[in-house]
Amino acid sequence: MSSVAAAASRSTHTVEGTQVSVLRGGSGPPLLFLHGSDAFTDWQPFMAELAGRFDVIVPDHPGFGQSSTPPWLDTIGDLAHFYRAFIEALGLHDVILAGHGIGGWIACELALRDTRDLRALVLVDAAGLPLTEDGVDTFMLSPEALRKASYTDVSHAPTDDAFLAQQPKNALMTARVAWCPRFYDPQLAKWLHRLRLPALIVWGEQDAVFPPRQAETFAAAIPGARTQLVAAAGHLPHVEQPQAFAAAVAAFIQGGLK
Helix, strand or coil: CCHHHHHCEEEEEEECCEEEEEEEEECCCEEEEECCCCCCCCCCHHHHHHHCCCEEEEECCCCCCCCCCCCCCCCHHHHHHHHHHHHHHCCCCCEEEEEEEHHHHHHHHHHHHCCCCEEEEEEEEECECCCCCCCCCHHHCCHHHHHHHHCCCHHHCCCCHHHHHHHHHHHHHHHHHHCCCCCECCCHHHHHHHCCCCEEEEEECCCCCCCCHHHHHHHHHCCCCEEEEECCCCCCHHHHCHHHHHHHHHHHHHHHCC
8 A cells, every 4th residue: 555545534524514424635736526426435546646746635425425415415506515615614725626427517517606716627527518429328227237338447346345335325316416307407508618717628538428529518618628538448537547547637737727
């Protein structure tokens, strides 16, 4: 175990009356990573890679993973408002806001509402916009079929007991906030042109869930956005190619913002 990985810890914070479980490690500018439909049960290789350059903060969304389920949670917009309060509660400033899947959707909604304390936006195979090209309907797949659709190499998929135990909870909350319409908000596309944050769009070249042409859709909607496709990766390029993912983020932040 690396010293960075060993320094990572999980803690619980109360924000908006909700107990939120948070993985955190590393040092440097704060990078808040919002997960997709599944929360992480432990410190991942991509987190360790990022933690060499950033203070990496990975909460379980309210209603997901080890966080409690609040009565106010109904929409992605609710989670966007929550993370505004989360940033304030943790005293974070100049945050690099990254999100995968529905986490990317949450990040877009938050950035449109309020850019205070935000430095840059990183979207990873993000939900939120209608699909340009049909992908896989994840709500209709068995867990095994979903793993095969999500990864180019299913050996990267988590199979530990803790992950499997929390999957029903994660699936229920994903359905609550993203069921209809499937994984997008018709209103979001109208307003992404208002984003004024530097943005990086990262996408797996073999994403079968949200096909790679979706990266172009996001890049066209967000002024000045840059795009980085990750080879040998499906819907979770940060998990399948942690070094390439972390290097792309670091290059964007260190070079692209000057």
